[in-house]
Amino acid sequence: MTEYHDPYQRSGRYLDIMIAGWWEHHGATVAEALRELPAGPVVDAGAGGGHGTRLIARTLPDTPILAVEPSPVLSAVLLSRVADDPDLRPRVTVHGDDLLAARLPERIGGMIMSNLIGHFSPHERDRLWEDLAPRLAPGAFVLVNLPPPTEPAHVERAAMSEIHVGDRTYLGWAAAEPAGDERLSWHMTYETREGDRVVSTDDVHYDWWTVSEDSLRAETAPHRLTVVPHGPAEAGLYKILRES
Ligand SMILES: C[S@@+](CC[C@H](N)C(=O)[O-])C[C@H]1O[C@@H](n2cnc3c(N)ncnc32)[C@H](O)[C@@H]1O
Known part of the structure; x- marks a missing residue:
């Protein structure tokens, strides 16, 4: 296994406060998708300081949550946020792993990958879809956003x-x-x-x-996964579901 290189080693201290605006803007759209998930643990992949983890917990009050965050600085913010909150503390488990190496439950009710996908190469994403497809419970999906630009550009x-x-x-x-x-x-x-x-x-x-909608469709299809846009186009959110 290759050693994890943390791109947030220096910027991690600013990430949590600066990404709060994205959640203020798109949190309601994410919550709308979360309400459609079936029962089962929900994974917050690359959870950062836990804005998404907190939203999952508020939206799905009985759901166990696994928050995966490999950056030590962000994982510390996340763990403190979880430990400080009497609602989060008993049902959020924090793993400090690279998602590609994380031990995920055999069945999951869903996964959020917010502002994360660009950290994975095409080959790594192929491994991810291969691993995630059989874990998705019926009706479950991975909610992913494709931040702009979705093609290389200045x-x-x-x-x-x-x-x-x-x-x-x-x-x-x-x-x-x-x-x-x-x-x-x-x-x-x-x-x-x-x-x-x-x-x-x-x-x-x-x-x-960069990942475009077309490339996401093309790379998930061989894993019998299908891509469905969610919410307003400016959110760039997509559900990745198992083909029925
Ligand atoms: C831009 S931040 C987004 C954080 C959070 N998802 C949010 O939207 O608030 C990207 C996050 O992905 C995490 N990350 C990067 N590579 C990862 C990997 N291979 N496995 C899991 N998380 C990863 C980073 O440590 C960072 O917390």
Whole structure:
């Protein structure tokens, strides 16, 4: 097994606060899909600090949840969020594994892969679909989003978030360049300011595999999985279900 390289080693401290906006915007659409899931444990794959885990718990109050998060910094945020909440604590299990190596239940009621798919190469995704297809209970699905751009493209540097906590402001910018077939290189800048003073700046690069709706359909079909869009197109959400 290859050693897991954590792309969030430096940026993980900002990820949880900066991704909260995505959940504010799309949480209701995700919850709508969750309500359609059959009984059974739900996996939050690449759970980050647990915004999705918390949404699963609120939406499905009796469901056991497995939250898989390999980044040590994000896994620490997740574990604290779970341990602090009397509802989450008895029914959320946190695994610090790479999803490709995680020990998943034989049968699952569903899985969320939010803002995650670009971390897996085509070959790794093929392994994932192969592994997940037989685990899906009847009616269960993997809910995945395909963040734009879904093909390699230049993305102009733009502000992505500005969060105020106490006297400090946490700012994030993102830009991207094509980095080969189905590949992007993201350039993120995270800045902490106190008044006019820049307290710290972190520049982080990471690679991301682009996945389009067509390629998702093509790569899941051999595993007898079918892809169904969910919610407004701008959410980029898809259910991946077993063919009936
Ligand atoms: C952009 S964050 C999204 C976090 C969370 N799903 C959300 O939407 O708030 C991507 C997450 O995927 C995790 N991740 C990356 N590679 C992974 C892998 N091979 N297995 C499981 N999780 C992975 C990262 O550690 C990170 O927490």
